[in-house]
Amino acid sequence: MYLLYTIIIPVIAAGLCAVFFLLGRGRIATYIAVSGPTLSLILFSVSWYMKVGEFASKNSIAFTYGLDTVALLIAYVVLVVGTIVTWYSLGYMKEVRPTYYPLLLIIISATMGTVLSYNLAAFYLFFEISTLAATFLVAYRKGRALEAATKFIALNSIGSSLALLGLILLFINSGTLDITALGSLSRNSAYIISLLLFVGIGTKIGVVPLHAWVPDSYSEAPTPVSSFLASTVKSATAFMLIRLIFAVNPTLDLVLFFIAVTAVITVGVGALMAYTQKDLKKLLAYSSIEQAGIIVFAIGIGSSAAVTAGIFHIINNMLMKTLIFLCAGAIIMATKERHIDSLSDLARKMPVVAAGFIIGAFALSGIPPLNGFLSEYMILQASFQKGGYYPILGIVMLIFTLPMFAAYVKVFQKVFFRVDQNQAEKGGEIGYLTTYIIIPIIILSILCILLGVYPTLVLDQINKISLAFLR
Amino acid sequence: MDQIVLFGILMVAFTSLIVILNDKFSALSFLGLNLTIVALLYTESDLISASIKAVLGFLPPAIIIVATRRIEPARPAFGKIAASIGIAATIALSYATAYAIRSVFPEDRLLQSYLIVILFGLSILIIGSQTTIFKLLFGVLVLENIGTLLLSWSYNSALLTLIEEVFVVLIAVTFAVIALLDFKEYGTIDEKNLTRLRG
Numbered sequence: 128m129y130l131l132y133t134i135i136i137p138v139i140a141a142g143l144c145a146v147f148f149l150l151g152r153g154r155i156a157t158y159i160a161v162s163g164p165t166l167s168l169i170l171f172s173v174s175w176y177m178k179v180g181e182f183a184s185k186n187s188i189a190f191t192y193g194l195d196t197v198a199l200l201i202a203y204v205v206l207v208v209g210t211i212v213t214w215y216s217l218g219y220m221k222e223v224r225p226t227y228y229p230l231l232l233i234i235i236s237a238t239m240g241t242v243l244s245y246n247l248a249a250f251y252l253f254f255e256i257s258t259l260a261a262t263f264l265v266a267y268r269k270g271r272a273l274e275a276a277t278k279f280i281a282l283n284s285i286g287s288s289l290a291l292l293g294l295i296l297l298f299i300n301s302g303t304l305d306i307t308a309l310g311s312l313s314r315n316s317a318y319i320i321s322l323l324l325f326v327g328i329g330t331k332i333g334v335v336p337l338h339a340w341v342p343d344s345y346s347e348a349p350t351p352v353s354s355f356l357a358s359t360v361k362s363a364t365a366f367m368l369i370r371l372i373f374a375v376n377p378t379l380d381l382v383l384f385f386i387a388v389t390a391v392i393t394v395g396v397g398a399l400m401a402y403t404q405k406d407l408k409k410l411l412a413y414s415s416i417e418q419a420g421i422i423v424f425a426i427g428i429g430s431s432a433a434v435t436a437g438i439f440h441i442i443n444n445m446l447m448k449t450l451i452f453l454c455a456g457a458i459i460m461a462t463k464e465r466h467i468d469s470l471s472d473l474a475r476k477m478p479v480v481a482a483g484f485i486i487g488a489f490a491l492s493g494i495p496p497l498n499g500f501l502s503e504y505m506i507l508q509a510s511f512q513k514g515g516y517y518p519i520l521g522i523v524m525l526i527f528t529l530p531m532f533a534a535y536v537k538v539f540q541k542v543f544f545r546v547d548q549n550q551a552e553k554g555g556e557i558g559y560l561t562t563y564i565i566i567p568i569i570i571l572s573i574l575c576i577l578l579g580v581y582p583t584l585v586l587d588q589i590n591k592i593s594l595a596f597l598r
Numbered sequence: 599m600d601q602i603v604l605f606g607i608l609m610v611a612f613t614s615l616i617v618i619l620n621d622k623f624s625a626l627s628f629l630g631l632n633l634t635i636v637a638l639l640y641t642e643s644d645l646i647s648a649s650i651k652a653v654l655g656f657l658p659p660a661i662i663i664v665a666t667r668r669i670e671p672a673r674p675a676f677g678k679i680a681a682s683i684g685i686a687a688t689i690a691l692s693y694a695t696a697y698a699i700r701s702v703f704p705e706d707r708l709l710q711s712y713l714i715v716i717l718f719g720l721s722i723l724i725i726g727s728q729t730t731i732f733k734l735l736f737g738v739l740v741l742e743n744i745g746t747l748l749l750s751w752s753y754n755s756a757l758l759t760l761i762e763e764v765f766v767v768l769i770a771v772t773f774a775v776i777a778l779l780d781f782k783e784y785g786t787i788d789e790k791n792l793t794r795l796r797g
Contacts, residue, residue, distance in 0.1 A: 248758045255765045259772050266779065273783050277776055281734050284769055285725060288741035291762065295745050299752045315702040 129174040130243065133206065134236050136167040141232035148225035160228035161217060164210040164235055171206055175199065196588040197438055201366050202242045204442055208359045208449050209235035211567040215453055216351045218563030219460055226263060227349075233260045234355065242363045247294045247304045250367060254290070257360055258283045258331065265348045265356075275343035282340045286330025293323030297375065309374045317375050321382045324375070325389075328368045332361055333419045335393040342400070345412035350456030353408065357415040358448035362441040365422045369434060372426060380429075387427025387517065391524045393420030398531035407455050407465045407542070410534055414451075414491060417531050418444050424524055425506045428513050436505030438589045443490070443498040443578060450571035451487030454480050457568065458542070461558040467538060471547035476557045481543045483568040488535035490575045492528070498578035503528075605638045606713040613720045613740055614685045618678055621732040622666045628736055629659040635743060639750055646756040651746060654763040658739055658770035662732055665774035669781045676727060684723060692719030707751060717744050730787045731780065735773040742766050 140163020147156035213231060220227060233256065240253035258280075266276030300316050301309045312320065330337040345353040372386075397417030404410040422444065425437025457480045458473060459465045474481040490497035493504065510521030578584060612631035616624040632655035639648035676684065696703075696715035703711035717740060725737030745762055749755040777787050 248761050251758075251765075252761055255768070259765075259768055262772055262776065266776065269779070269783065273776070273779050277731060277780055280772055280776055281731065284735070284738045284773075285741070287769075288738050288745070291745050292741065292748070295748045295758065298755070298758065299748060302752070304758070319702065 129170065133167045133171045133174075133202075134239050134243070136170065137163040137209070137232040137236045139163070140166075141229035141236075144232065145225060145229045148228075153223075156225075157217065157223070157228065160232060161210075161213050163232050164206060164213050168206050168210045171203055175203070198242055198366075200585060200588060201363060201438075201442060201445075202239045204445050205235070205238050205242060205359050205363055208445050209238070209355065211449065211570065212351045212355045212453075214563055215354075215456070215567045216349075218561040219351055219456055220349060224267070227267060230260045230264050231352065231355070233257075234264070234360065238360050238363045241367055244367070245306050247298055247306060250306070250371075251291060251294055254328075254331075254364070254367075255287055258287055261352075261356055261360065264352045265344045267349055267352070268347065272347040275340070275347035278340040279344045282330055282337060286327045286337065288327070289323050289330075290327025293320050293327055293371075296320045296323065297371075306370060306374055312375055314379075317379055318382060321372055321375050321379055322385075324368065324371050325382070325386055328364055328371070329389075329423070331364045332368065332423065333393075333416050334389055334423055335396045335416070335420070338393070338396070338416050338419075341416055342409050342412040345415060346406060346408040350408070350452060350459065353412070354449045354452030354456070357412065357452060358445045361415065361419060362422070362445045362448075365419070365426075366438065366441050368423075369426055369437060373429075373434070383427050383429040384516070385427075387424055387520055390420045390422075390424035390427050391520050391527065393417070393423060394524050395420075395527035398527050398529070398534070402530040402534040402537070404534070405467050407458065407467055407470070407538070408452075410467070410538065411448075411452055411455055414531055414534070415448060417528065418448060418491065421503060421506060421524070421528075424520070425509065427520075428506070428509050428517055430509055430513050432512055433506060433509035435586070435590050436502055436509050439582070439586060440499075440502035440506060442585055442589075443502050443575075446571055446574050446578065447487050447490040447497075447499055450483055450568065450575060451491065453564075453568055453571065454484035454487060457560055457564050458484075460564065461560055463558070467541050470542040471545045472543075473557075474543035477560070479565055480560070480568060483572045484543070485539065486572045486575055488538070490579070492532045492535060496576070496579045498575050498582070500579060501582050601641055602638075602709045602713070605634055605641075606709065606716075608634045609713065610689065610716055610720065613717055613724075614689075616724055616733075616736045616740070617685055617720070617727060618681045621669075621730055622663060624733065624736055625659040625662040625666070628662075628739060629656060631740070631743065632656065632659070635746060638747075642750055644750045647746065647750055647759045650756070650759050650763050654767055657767045661767070661770045661774050662735070665777055666732065668778060669787055670785075681727070684727065685720070688719045688723045689716055692716040695719070704751070710747065710751070714744055714747060717747075731773055731777045732787070735770065738769065739766060742769075 237257035244250035401413035721740035
């Protein structure tokens, strides 16, 4: 029941927020919007700490209600990031339209619901809600954003429909909607269902060649929305892909190999395209494709070690990607500029944001001692343990990530450390950044460092569950 | 068996017409497809799914017809002859694919399985040959209808059918709103003119 409250509270806040906006009480509506996920986060934290309701005795691999510690952990990170993004929106979104906060809160709830679903129907319900709500948030700024939203809904609807067909076939073959009771299917059925699920859910993760919506949507949506979609929605969806693929049949070598190859191509396309970008948000959008590839590669390896590493990277990705997007948002907000060549000397002018961006970029590039290093290293190690063609794929993936690191170095050099005399003479004025912008960046930076130096905080629990996934 | 063949021919015919006709008439054709599915579900005694489909199935075409009244219709991507050849080739290819993978079909649902593979092929043709956002929506809706047909093979599927049909309506509403906004912004919903961003 407590868990249900944590999902419902943001929905209630969304409703109240919409009502107050319609009554012309925008300020009250905004405070209701931020209090929704905050209250939910407090309830989640207290319930888990005190081990009440569904939060009790979840430290085992027993799937009571289909819930496990990892699902709770990921839902918790979703809520943390959702709360941070909502508070950040207070500083970032001036003059919001009535739809902004209600839709954002609905996506936060739907993403939590997706992660905590143990039922195929519930999963599809939350999966679709988040897609439809995200469409209107991508279209929020109108103009070019409308075209981005058109691409978003077009490709994601096709993906959702294919995923639905996979879910229905899964239901017909197993006779149950309970994800934890699906059992192994016949090899032929498992092949068809796995491919439908991979293509369908993979579209929402942004796997190549179904990624065309990603760069446009993430670069045209308001930055808090981009950050939540690129980090949290994508990662939570990848987590469900892990659950479903391994629920179908964990020994489908051909399907897993196909997934691994697709993942490596995704990493390559994302990283190479990112390197060619001049637009800061588009560069980050392509980097999210690269990160999706890394997570999916872990699924493709399919061993217990790879699943552990993949889930750890999902958690890390939520934090790293949100951090770097929020830093980009702060830069765009302060300078009113997003073209990399037009930005300069920001390490001196915006030291906190610059530090946050560099931490995020290093973490995403897998530089120690940040959190991204360990999970990416673990994925690579798992590919070597698996043997066969997987070590080669791992090395190719590693090589493919180099353009991404080069793209980040280009941003450091041009945006943060280059002194442009022309701009210096013009004054290069920087807008004021409120604490709503700065504090989320500091919190996320600390979390990226903390999980890098103290990974056992989450790894022990993930390890237990990933063994259970593969049984 | 005869009934299934008859319903199957009707479904394939209505789906094929979506490829050829413009948005408004495609909506009517889609309504025909939905009514055929309702009739099939009734004959198979899946009364709950049939009722859900009967109640909610007319909404997506109605939404599209209302939206197309405010939007200048885009012309179909291909001429009637090219589209007809495409349809015939798709049906033949889908049939051949179904024949090749027939071993995975349930023995008591052989005809239905062939029908589903052909409808799947046609939905991909609709999506692949689209010029407007609505044609793409029709492709998605045909995929969702395949889901409804598959669900009728199973017991206790009413919940999933209901959720699916509700989302079909919501997806149609979302597409209609985006199409209206696109038309207001760009003066067209023709995909060829919506290429400023290029991913």
